Amino acid sequence: MSQELSTHYQHILVGLGENPQREGLLDTPKRAAKAMQYLCNGYHKSLDEVVNGALFESDNDEMVIVRDIELYSLCEHHLLPFIGKAHVAYIPTGKVLGLSKVARIVDMFARRLQIQENLTKQIADAIQQVTQAAGVAVVVEAQHMCMMMRGVEKQNSVMTSSVMLGAFRESCNTRHEFLTLIGRSK
Incomplete structure (x- = not known):
């Protein structure tokens, strides 16, 4: 999982006025980064491979x-x-x-x-x-x-x-x- 992507999600939370250190959001940047990588995994596939x-x-x-x-x-x-x-x-x-x-x-x-x-x-x-x-x-x-x-x-x-x-x-x-x-x- 990309640490850089996780950091960006943390900045997004702060930009929305949230506290990324509160209990419910502690792992959200990591989970969001992992989810986005999964949702966009088509970039890492080729037609020949598929x-x-x-x-x-x-x-x-x-x-x-x-x-x-x-x-x-x-x-x-x-x-x-x-x-x-x-x-x-x-x-x-x-x-x-x-x-x-x-x-x-x-x-x-x-x-x-x-x-x-x-x-x-x-x-x-x-x-x-x-x-x-x-x-x-x-x-x-x-x-x-x-x-x-x-x-x-x-x-x-x-x-x-x-x-x-x-x-x-x-x-x-x-x-x-x-x-x-x-x-x-x-």
């Missing part, structure tokens, strides 16, 4: 979808959480990605300071890079604490972002099938 060779030969050329992958990230503007789920699809061209690797790719990018729009694109680009798929689609839905706890204080707002690559961008039918299968098309 995929770890889990790409398998397959003659399947039909859509593969992993729905409802929960994600937890931090807004890069306020350092407040946004929490939601990702839906990821791709159309294989000779290789399929190990199922857990899709979720690990989502986590790798979510565990960085982010904005949801970039997160969605990073996931799609990574899946495309790894699989060389005919198309990739990603939809992320999340609630943002920066909008719920402060500012406009809108408790029920959900942000949806999407990125469509290849066949999902070029074919309305392919895109519609994906959106129907994840329950987002009426």
Whole structure:
């Protein structure tokens, strides 16, 4: 754990008017530093490390979808959480990605300071890079604490972002099938 990060949290407590020496706050700087390092551990992972060779030969050329992958990230503007789920699809061209690797790719990018729009694109680009798929689609839905706890204080707002690559961008039918299968098309 970074002593420097812990020291910064101690300064934040003082700046807020708190006494970091009071009983309830004695270990807070260390705990906060450790939590922040965990919440941002995506900076210390690479796509190659996350995929770890889990790409398998397959003659399947039909859509593969992993729905409802929960994600937890931090807004890069306020350092407040946004929490939601990702839906990821791709159309294989000779290789399929190990199922857990899709979720690990989502986590790798979510565990960085982010904005949801970039997160969605990073996931799609990574899946495309790894699989060389005919198309990739990603939809992320999340609630943002920066909008719920402060500012406009809108408790029920959900942000949806999407990125469509290849066949999902070029074919309305392919895109519609994906959106129907994840329950987002009426």
